[in-house]
């Protein structure tokens with residue numbers, strides 16, 4: 001059976017959400033991030049990103065990773081694109097052009113949006129939005145996001161989706177990247193089309209199921 005390595009409280013949300021959309025059964029192996037543990041190499045440490053058994057699968061030491069009948073794949077966005085293409089259906093690319101566009105938007109999301117959006121996510125999670133230094137960090141991240149979110153806003157004004165006129169793995173990938181900026185309601189309010197599209201993606205039953213499992217996981 002397909003195995004997904006990585007806690008729900010990580011970028012493993014991406015394949016975990018997608019597998020819910022596809023209805024594909026899988027075994028979940030809850031590998032945790034080493035930085036969350038006092039001594040990740042201790043004999044009694046839970047399986048983590050520094051555990052030798054996990055490093056044998058993932059030399060980069062990062063989650064998520066999947067193992068599909070002996071095929072091992074890392075990088076969350078490569079995993080979702082692989083799984084969507086393998087299992088087909090409306091979430092998958094319909095032709096090589098759609099596949100290329102899905103790759104284009106995945107790369108744009110990860111290079112132009114993910115890092116500053118994560119800055120915002122961490123700042124809010126750590127309660128730094130209340131401090132002057134935190135507000136300065138958030139403002140700097142907002143500055144980096146204005147242009148790519150405007151690109152996304154203009155793009156979504158065409159069909160309302162990232163690729164084609166239906167919900168696909170490209171929407172799922174981008175939604176999981178933009179989610180990191182969501183706590184910044186003032187920023188999101190400047191992009192009503194992006195906000196509507198993100199909320200529609202997050203209203204899907206498979207997202208809701210993934211989110212419930214994530215919320216149930218210890219922080």
Ligand SMILES: N[C@@H](CCC(=O)N[C@@H](CS)C(=O)NCC(=O)O)C(=O)O
Nearest residue numbers: 010011033034035049062063075076
């Ligand atoms: N670009 C990679 C990033 C993977 C990544 O950095 N994962 C984090 C958790 S979300 C991780 O495993 N960090 C390892 C650690 O902190 O020990 C992907 O999208 O899969």
